[in-house]
Amino acid sequence: xxxxxxxxxDIDVHDLLTHSAAGPVAAPAGKGMKLPDxxxxxxxxxxxxxxxxxxPEKRDWTLPQVYRKMRGWLFPYIQRAVxxxxxxxxxxxRWSRGLQFCLGHLG
Numbered sequence: 705x706x707x708x709x710x711x712x713x714d715i716d717v718h719d720l721l722t723h724s725a726a727g728p729v730a731a732p733a734g735k736g737m738k739l740p741d742x743x744x745x746x747x748x749x750x751x752x753x754x755x756x757x758x759x760p761e762k763r764d765w766t767l768p769q770v771y772r773k774m775r776g777w778l779f780p781y782i783q784r785a786v787x788x789x790x791x792x793x794x795x796x797x798r799w800s801r802g803l804q805f806c807l808g809h810l811g
Contacts (some may be wrong), residue, residue: 714763
């Protein structure tokens, strides 16, 4: 029976990796480029606004704002819950298996 080699890559690549000089990698030279100017703050007039003195008791949300938030967390949450219910049954995995066992022996 043939024995497997110690390494499974090409011999030239193996020699290059094992016998190359180990040293710190030099940082690339800068090209004189810089990051673009940020668009922050988007609304500079709101940056210095301290807000109301008294917190409002009721907030007014528009229907598009509510729907956007629901799409962000409520709808995915309900989808996962429905998918888990379909996978496991109404009482979880253990209960549904026991119920199937009992119903199978009754019929």
